[in-house]
Amino acid sequence: MEQLLTGMQKCVIDGEIDQIQGYVNQALSDGMEPSVILNNGLIAAMNEVGQRFESGDFFVPEMLIAAQTMQTGLAILKPLLIKADIKTAGTIVLGTVKGDLHDIGKNLVAMMLEGAGFEIRDLGTDVNSEKFIEAVRNGDADILGMSALLTTTMPTMKETIDALVEAGLRNKVKIMIGGAPVTEKYAQSIGADGYAPDASRAVSLAKSLLN
Amino acid sequence: MTFSFRLLDDEQLARILAATYRLLEYTGIKLTHPEARALLKNAGARLEGERAYIPEALILQALNCTPGEITIYDREGQSAMLLGCDNVYYGAHTDAPEVLDPLDHQRRPCLEIDVCAHARLIQALPNIHFLTVSGMVADQPAQLADQAALAQCLQNSTKPVLVMPISQRSLENLRHMSVIAVGGEDVFNAYPNLIVYAEPVSPLNHPDESISKLLYCAENNLPVVYSPFAACGGTAPMNPTAILVQLCAESLSGLVIHQLRQPGAPFIFGGMASVMDMKSTIFSYGAPEFQRGNTMMAEIAHFLGLPNFGTAGTSDAQIFDGQAMLEAATSLIMAHLCHADLVHDIGLLGSAMLLIPEMIVVSDHLVQMIQYLFAEIRVGAEDTPLEMFASGVNSGTYISDSNTLSNFRQVWYPNLFFRLGAKKQPSITEKSFEERVNLRTRQLIDQSCACELPKERSTGIRLIYEQALRSL
């Protein structure tokens, strides 16, 4: 059992996307609980990947292929987890705000969050507050994440939060924001729940917001 | 003999362009702007969904009617820059999200008074030829930051300005301000002191706002830079040649639309070819790949016969240090070697977030040094007559030679580098190079004064701004 998990972890860390389903299926047929496979196999591996990235051993493309490998393994587990009523890490609605077309940072954040087991609804770029609100109203989002890289588009974040309050939806979600000109202070001033300066800290932030 | 330097030979250049035409014809560009789509369609391009596919013939037709040379004037109507003529002109930023304050070395948001100080600083530096306004002034409304900054530039410097307008609406006011500064529509149309910057969004996307700016410039015969910024692995393929092809396709498809709107309107080609740093995720402004990429883009511009938009004097450093200076120095050398034409971004560091005024002063100094490094060398009979050696051989020195007396001033005397002998250590030598540059920067800012505009012009500019403020 231990050996299988170690193999699975190595498979994620090395980004061997073609082999991961083999490991997961093997574990399932050996009778391993889906939640154990998820936590002790896939997520444990991604934690290791995160650490290697932080320490400078891993580069972004290596981290992303590991995250995709993790997702590919998770695809098999998902129906089982739902059946067993085991929740994913959470659902996050993400978008770059209206007037802003910068999306590299937001995409990276999305991929890293997915790698950490979150479900992502990516609304893309140039997203106005109505679209954000609609996504919160009609979905099961736990977190709303907004990205802005322009001083001129940052106010849309505040507008969206204000509009959520008005629509009585503010308590339904946690809100996190980011982007080069955004600061912790700005996040506080507009009533967001959190700010992260980069993708790996966005993951820790998302986890801490839902705890 | 003039010194020549190339990274790409003619055959490689031709192959890059052939690949560019193929990309535009078969992959196409994303374009939603209705007027631009209509222009392309009528000219014979194929439209499908949000894509437009541009045949080579249209590109060649556009290239045929684009002027190869553009003259830009200063505020006083004097010719200041001849683009497209194998020259190099350097421009420094007057604003950025943050500045490193030369007084207390603190990083803080850029304010309107900083733009004023930087405009005056640039005015005082002989090797910085134009100012750049990117529209980031934290103490004015964000939607008007470009207008606030341009107003400062026009009132404190006579040098031409490159503006990055926040919107097409804002651009109308920016143009209006410049018209007033130079003394009226006719003067401005004949002697433009303004260059507009607009950009496609890599990969291969022309947002409506960018196209609106581009068309506005075409209609008004305003010189426009239409240059993307991409990074290998981020918004361009992870291949140093493919990024060039993509950038060319982006800039040239803009050119086609621009020339269809107004054949012969002034257009500046360009593209910034960076790499995404896969550790930090930044788009590098100091990498050798970036400097090489920009050099090759300039070579492509020359090959096409178009004025080029270059980049140099930048760095990924976050403070005013050795890294900042080394990265800036190598990029300035490359820009000089490839005759990069209109070279922007001097003073912009910290992956484009931070303006360091000292770096503008250092760059001015470096540009001067580089001009000496690559100055043309004359080898004529008059340079080596036997008499020239005679007095030296006879007396053992040339120090009191008349030839020395009449020519020693042609040697470059740096005002920031030290050449003091080992024994001479007056107090200033105790200061590091960084400290001396800081001192010089502060002196230049303190001593400089506004290049005043006639009162009614400055009032006119202020009125435009106040009107814009009221209609917010």
Ligand code: B12
């Ligand atoms: C690449 C880039 C572009 C590309 C964008 C391509 C794309 N598809 O995204 C292009 C060239 C198209 C572009 C265009 C423009 N840009 Co630009 N651009 C940049 C640049 C150089 C890098 C941005 C980037 O992708 N970084 C890499 C990513 C990985 O980092 P990141 O976005 O910061 O994201 C990280 C964190 O911020 C965080 N994060 C991001 N989002 C979120 C969200 C959440 C919820 C959380 C928790 C965290 C988080 O995690 C991410 C990963 O670590 C920046 C300079 C800079 N240093 O930021 C300028 C910059 C942002 N751009 C700027 C400007 C002005 C523009 C233009 C207006 C230029 C113009 N005048 O035409 C246009 C605007 C177009 C538009 N309407 O949006 C300014 C903004 C200044 C300001 N404060 O307003 C900057 C700072 C450069 C400058 N000094 O001029 N740009």
